[in-house]
Amino acid sequence: MRVTIKDVAQKARVSTATVSRVFNNIGPVEEETRRRVLETAKELRYTPNAVGRSLSTKRTDAIGLLLPDIYGEFFSEVIRGADQTAQQHRYHLLVSSSHNHRDEIETALRVMSGRVDGLIIMSPQIDAEILTTNLPTNLPVVLLSCFVEDVPYDSLNIDNFGGAKGIVQHLLQHGHRRIAIIKGVENNLDAEERLRGYRSALQEAGIGPDAALEIAGKFSETSGYEAVKKILSLHPPPAAIFASNDATAIGALSALHEMGVAVPQEMALAGFDDIPIAQFFSPTLTSVRVSISDLGALAIQKLVQAIHEKSNHVKQHVVIPTSLALRESCGCPKPH
Amino acid sequence: MRVTIKDVAQKARVSTATVSRVFNNIGPVEEETRRRVLETAKELRYTPNAVGRSLSTKRTDAIGLLLPDIYGEFFSEVIRGADQTAQQHRYHLLVSSSHNHRDEIETALRVMSGRVDGLIIMSPQIDAEILTTNLPTNLPVVLLSCFVEDVPYDSLNIDNFGGAKGIVQHLLQHGHRRIAIIKGVENNLDAEERLRGYRSALQEAGIGPDAALEIAGKFSETSGYEAVKKILSLHPPPAAIFASNDATAIGALSALHEMGVAVPQEMALAGFDDIPIAQFFSPTLTSVRVSISDLGALAIQKLVQAIHEKSNHVKQHVVIPTSLALRESCGCPKPH
C-alpha cells in the first residue's frame, strides 16, 4: 500500500513529529536525525500526503478558477497567466469551466469550496448577488469581469468602456462617420460596456444613434461572419465596423474577404482583446489591447494577497487599462 | 468558524454517522430523521468538507492534467474537452502547465500525487522512462502524445505519421513536386512523426530527400513566419509548404501575404491540427483534422475507466485517426 509518515518514522526510529519537522523544515532537528529521516524516506519512496496535511493545516494550497464556457484563445491566455503565477506562489490551479448559468455556478461553487484556499470567478453573465449568497463568507474571492457594485470582494475589470470608446474615436479620426458595431453576447457585462463606449464615442462626435448599425453578435467567429452579411445589405453600408471582440472581428474579416470587400479600403475593421493571433491575419487586425495573460496573473496575485492577509485584507476594485493596437485593418500602416 | 458534521449532528440530535449517511444517500435512514438532518444542515449552511472526506475514502474526485508549456488554441481545446468530460463523471480538473523539462515534470508529478485519483500527462518532449520512475505505481495514468513503448500505462497518440503522409500525398496530387516542410519543435514526438510522414510520402512518390527543404520551426506563428523567409530564398523555391501545425501555417501564411506570394497559386500551403480558427483565414487553411477537444475528452474517459476498474484494468495504446480538411490554401475549392 501507500507509504505513510508512520512507516518512515518507524523505520528511522523517530516519531512522526520528527519526520514532519524534517519535511517541513521547521523546528530544530539534529543534523544526524534529519539525514537518517531523509534517507529512509528516499529509500521508502515516501511522499507526504497532501490530503492529510490539508486536514490539519486547513490549507489546500489550491486556487479555484471558475470560467464561463471556455472556448478560444482568450481563455487559454487567462489560464496560462493564472497557472504560471499560481505556480510561482506554490499554488495549484483547479479549473472549472462551462458555467454560464446560475445553477451551474452554484454547483461549481459548492463543489469547489473546501478544496481551495481561494477562488477566482469570471462570470460576466452572472449577477454578483448570486455569488454573494452562495459563497462561504470566509473564502477569499477575486471577481473577474463580473458586475460589481458594493460587493465585499476584490474585483478586476477590463476598461471595456474606455477601450471601445477609444477605438471608435480612432475610426472616426480615419474620417468614417457611419460605423457599425457587432455586439457581444446579450446580458454580458463586457459586451454591454463596449457597446456603451461605442455609443459614447459617436455621440461626442455629434453622430446620432442608429439602431440599424448595432448588429447582434455572440463573441464568436461565426457570429461575426453572419453579422457582416447583414451589414453589407444596409443602404448605404457603413464605412467601418467595430467588432466587440477579436473572434468576432476574425469572422467578419473572413466574410468580407469572401464578399470581395477590401479591408480597410472599402470597409475598416477593428476588434477587441488583441489576442495573439490577431497580428497574423491579412490585413493585420487592429484591436484594443488587453494583456489577457496578465489579467489571469493579476487575479492570482490579488487572491494570494487576500489569502495571506486574511481578514485585514482591504478589498479593491481594479480597472485594467487598455491601449490601442493599431494595425492595417483600420487603415493604419503596418507597424514594424 | 466552519460548520462541520459534528455541529449538524449535535443540533439534529443524531450521530455524525447518520449525518454522513444522509449526505451520501447510503444505508437505511428513517425518513423523519433524514428530513431533520437535511433541514438542520440547510439552516446551518453546512457543506461537507471535501478534504475530510478524501482522507477517509482515499478518493479525491480530482484528475490531474499535466500539459507542456501551454499556449494557443490547441491546448485550450484539450482543456475544454477534458473539463467537460471530467465534470460529467463528477471529477475535478487540476491543471498544471509549463512542463517541458525533466525536473519540472518531476516536481509537478510529486506535487500532484496524493491530490488526484489519476493523471493525464501530455509530454511530447519527455522520455516515458522519466515518468515511469517518478510515478506512484498505483496511480492510474493516461499518456497523451508521449513516446511510449512497453510502458505500463494507457496511452493516446494522434496518428501524426498517417496524417502528415496523407496531406503531403494530397499536395503531390495537386502536381507539386518540390514540397518544403516547416518542422516542429526539436525532440518532440509529434514533430518527429510528422516529419517521418512527410518523408515517407515523398519517398513513395520517387522524390529523393532534400535537406534544404526541411526548415526548422517551433510550432509557433513566429517560427512559421520566419521559416517562410528562408523558404523564399531557395532557388528555385518550392511549390508547396507543409507546416507541422496550424500555428506555424498561420505564421507562414502571414509572411507569404506580406511578400506578395499568392496562396495557393504561387505557393500551396497546408497545416496540421485543424484548430477551429483555421477556416477563417483567407485563403481558408487546409489542414489535417484532429478532434482536439475529443482528444481531451477521450483521455478523461480512459482514465475514469482505469480508476474504476482498478488493477484489473487492461492497458491500451490508442492511435487516434486523422482526416484531411481540404480547403483553399492547398489549391482545393472552398467547401460549403
Place this chain on the structure above:
DNA sequence: CTGAAAGCGCTTACAG
C-alpha cells in the same frame, strides 16, 4: 532536540 497525544472532518465496519 525529541516524543506522546490530540485533533483536523469525514466514513465505515461493527454492534445493537
Place this chain on the structure above:
DNA sequence: CTGAAAGCGCTTACAG
C-alpha cells in the same frame, strides 16, 4: 434504523 469508535495521514502545542 442508529450510534460509538476507530481510522484515514498529517501537524502542532505541550512537556520533557
